[in-house]
Amino acid sequence: MLGTQNKKPAEQVARYADMFSAMGTEPRLRIMQALLSAHPDGLVVGEIQEALDIPNSTLSHHLEKLKNEDLVRVRRESTFLRYTANTEVLQELLRFLYAECCSRNKAVEPKAIIQVCR
Amino acid sequence: MLGTQNKKPAEQVARYADMFSAMGTEPRLRIMQALLSAHPDGLVVGEIQEALDIPNSTLSHHLEKLKNEDLVRVRRESTFLRYTANTEVLQELLRFLYAECCSRNKAVEPKAIIQVCR
DNA sequence: ACAATAAATCCATATTTCTGCAAACATAGA
DNA sequence: TCTATGTTTGCAGAAATATGGATTTATTGT
Numbered sequence: 001m002l003g004t005q006n007k008k009p010a011e012q013v014a015r016y017a018d019m020f021s022a023m024g025t026e027p028r029l030r031i032m033q034a035l036l037s038a039h040p041d042g043l044v045v046g047e048i049q050e051a052l053d054i055p056n057s058t059l060s061h062h063l064e065k066l067k068n069e070d071l072v073r074v075r076r077e078s079t080f081l082r083y084t085a086n087t088e089v090l091q092e093l094l095r096f097l098y099a100e101c102c103s104r105n106k107a108v109e110p111k112a113i114i115q116v117c118r
Numbered sequence: 119m120l121g122t123q124n125k126k127p128a129e130q131v132a133r134y135a136d137m138f139s140a141m142g143t144e145p146r147l148r149i150m151q152a153l154l155s156a157h158p159d160g161l162v163v164g165e166i167q168e169a170l171d172i173p174n175s176t177l178s179h180h181l182e183k184l185k186n187e188d189l190v191r192v193r194r195e196s197t198f199l200r201y202t203a204n205t206e207v208l209q210e211l212l213r214f215l216y217a218e219c220c221s222r223n224k225a226v227e228p229k230a231i232i233q234v235c236r
Numbered sequence: 237a238c239a240a241t242a243a244a245t246c247c248a249t250a251t252t253t254c255t256g257c258a259a260a261c262a263t264a265g266a
Numbered sequence: 267t268c269t270a271t272g273t274t275t276g277c278a279g280a281a282a283t284a285t286g287g288a289t290t291t292a293t294t295g296t
Contacts, residue, residue, distance in 0.1 A: 013151070014144045021142025025254085029135040036218050039225040045273060055256055060274055062254090079263050079272050090219050091226045097215065098231050100154050101208050107157045108209045113216050114228060143284085163243060173286050178244055180284090197242050197293050238296085245290070252283070260275070266268085 016096050019089070022069040027052060028062050035072060035085040042084030044077070134214050137207070140187040145170060146180050153190060153203040160202030162195070 023029050034051050035042055043051075049059050063083060066072045073084050101108040141147050152169050153160055161169075167177050181201060184190045191202050219226040 013147055017142055017144045017147040019142075020138045020147065024135055024137075024139025024142040026132045026135045027254095029131055029138065033131070033218060036223050036225050039223050046271095056273065057257075057275080058255055061256090064274085065253095076263085081273065085225060087219070087225045091230050094212075094215055094219055094226060094231050097212055100151060101205070101212055102232075105154050105157050107154050107203060107205045108212060110232060112209050113212050114220075114232060145284090164241095167243095174243065175245080175287075176285055179286090182244085183283095194293085197240095199243060239294105240296100241294085242292080243290100244292090246288085248285105248287095250283100250285085252281105254281075255279090257278095258276090260273105262273080263271090265270085 012096075016093060019069050019071060019093050022065055022071055025062070027054060027058075028066060031059075031062060031066065032071065032085060035083060036090075039085055039087070042073075042082050044080040044082050046080070048083065130214075134211060137187050137189060137211050140183055140189055143180075145172060145176075146184060149177075149180060149184065150189065150203060153201060154208075157203055157205070160191075160200050162198040162200050164198070166201065 023032060030052055031048060034048055038047075045056070045059065045063070048063075049056055052059065063072065063074075067074060070089050071086055073086050074081050075084075076082075098110075098113070102110050102113070141150060148170055149166060152166055156165075163174070163177065163181070166181075167174055170177065181190065181192075185192060188207050189204055191204050192199050193202075194200075216228075216231070220228045220231070
């Protein structure tokens, strides 16, 4: 428990909104997909660029945004920067959405989401 | 099967990105929360406005955006317009996120999301 | 037909976001 | 130290988004 969930619900909602916003763009959502596919190793910027085929500065801006929302982590590997998906935060976000849709209300059936419940 | 999942995966990702974007704002995420809390009845615009306390034109714009992304449904009720959360689409979105995080990769543990798996 | 209420549209403005070129910075190897 | 490579930063223009006051449209009751 360090930095997780020690905020007012009001601020929390704003934070989740920011996360959705960060994933609310095709290039960035694709970046997240790529990082998750390569999890837990993650990918070096060059590899992401190759996968998405966008100019490096544009990619860098997108990565910055994802980093700002804490959706990805970075570490340097000599000349390279290796990005990984921040699964803790993704888990938090998924949990929020699941709670809003399935727990708090009966709006969506849990089994419609999880096929493999065993 | 009518209008659901009959698109290329490339376009699908763009669509999910647009949905995330639509929920990527505090006022709109709150609107969705309110509608889900009132599900399946939904809420009349005036009720939403009362809950969020924002001018009607601003609210109307937000509702339009959510409607454009098919996240909400509207029906007229005499003088009122009643908005409801579109649970089919929310389910689709939740499924997508779950699949990316939990199914396709082992990135996030399913049990971390669903506490009540029985 | 008229008044009253609900909600959307029109319009204008301020702000943010997206994109990418050019330049800077970081690291490693010769 | 010079060079090469990987990545970010600075900047700047274009486009999209957010906001809200004023007006319009829609519906109902009288």
